[in-house]
Amino acid sequence: MREAQLGSHTIQTHGVRLARKHTHDWVVLILLAALVVAVHYAPPFSRFVGKDMMTDIRYPVKPSTVPAWAVPMISILCPWLVFISIYVARRDVYDLHHAALGVLFAVLITAVFTDVIKTAVGRPRPDFFWRCFPDGKQLYDQVIGDVICHGDKNFLKDGRKSFPSGHTSCKFALVSAHRL
Template sequence: MLLLLGIIATHNALQRQPHCITPEELISDYKKPRRDSIIPPWVMISIIILVPVIILSLPYLLLRNSVETAQAFLAWTLAILINALITEVLKVLISRPRPDFFYRCYPNGVIGICAGRGKDIVDGRKSFPSGHSSFSFCSLGFISLWLYGRFLRRRAHILLLCAMPVCLACFIGYSRCCDNHHHWEDVAAGAVIGLASAYQCCMAYCSRGRLIL
């Protein structure tokens, strides 16, 4: 967890030399109105932490299976760390402006001297990939894979429940396009990164014989 916090803190402190944005691009691609987040960061963080912690604790709470619980938590936290590293590095390297970057730089709506807050402008150049999307699909995608492994021999309608965490991740990602914080490509890339991280760690966990009952 300390490593994860360190990665995020480093991401917030770093800014790559921004690439030039032409006036045409600024108007056509980055002039969507600023809106509050439909799902604030603290809500997203609560979801991607509390849901997995509760579900992954069930083997211990119900069956007193401390080994499986510990192995599952290790695989989940590893997936989160891998996802965080990839996401935060790409954000800094690519430095893509957010859809509402125009109003971050020119709050009054008139092109001139960039008069926005420094923090808003720096954050406004970290659109790709979407952190909300990558972390949601990584954490909740891991839970879907974990549940699928446990219910693999059960009825199909139970398996539909396994897809619910991913559906929640889809909603979180979709909300980032609706509130003009990300382009759809950012959300799609975040989903791919998150699911890939979750899949690799979950399959490594599965290969140890800990997943399928």
Template structure:
């Protein structure tokens, strides 16, 4: 019995961040914030999932509980367990639970840090505001990481993954979240990301182009010049 089921892990890693994006976006009346938060999160989750699945099928490392899944028969000299259970027992590396939890929760932590400058210590905090307490902002921004770490640890406790599986899975989730976040949001570690004009605001990815009329001068081609000279 898993301490944190796969369905619960996926739901929390997806809907907890999105709920916060929607809540803050409604308060700030910013559809741009909601859009960039949601699409960035989905990109992080998708990238982490892709890398994890490819590695699982490529490496084929045995889970710690593989023998229990296999139910080896000494007479038949083969596994007598359920086929799907045995196949899943060869998908230990990397941990899918860990990559899922960290891709969602680390993205949320980055977003919270980007809203409060909690991870950029050179930025002066706004006065008389919840953001004015750097300790509070920093603690709130790392709360999602506690849950992701808890999920990773339970996979070892449940005897479903090795330590290396969990570490690599967590790294995949963190890297995917960081890459996806930087595509849609300013760097939460850079002081330039917290200017008064763009404080906590998503990147502007597209700008409206201006269509201008051009006066195009047509020139005669080589063959047309030759024909004109003959005439």
């Protein structure tokens, strides 16, 4: 005879009630995701970049080895695969729900802080010279000495978002979520 699981809380038996009870958490997550998107598209601070600074930021432009969408998606999907496998073994929807909330909050809050700092600081990437002057012809303001860029505006906007590292921040969020 099969033993009864008194503490079994499955998605079918407790899922809807649990989701309703935590509606405010999901609303906050949606707002955080919207804030991440808004800050991502906000123009960064246009920090002064003079001619003497160009030697340090003259690395060649190379295609990204890791797509921008891959790090957050992998950072969210890999833990979820673990959570789902634990759910299948234990049948506790509360553990699954709270683990999912923890990872999403950690990744989204970290993304908000990272993107706000990137936008506020406006530090140029190491390949900023070639983003600013794709043809190699330098142009500077005669009075101030700041660069006058003639590269692609979107590519240039991303070129002013070097600090802090988004990859490192995302990994730090996962380590933090692991401690929850």
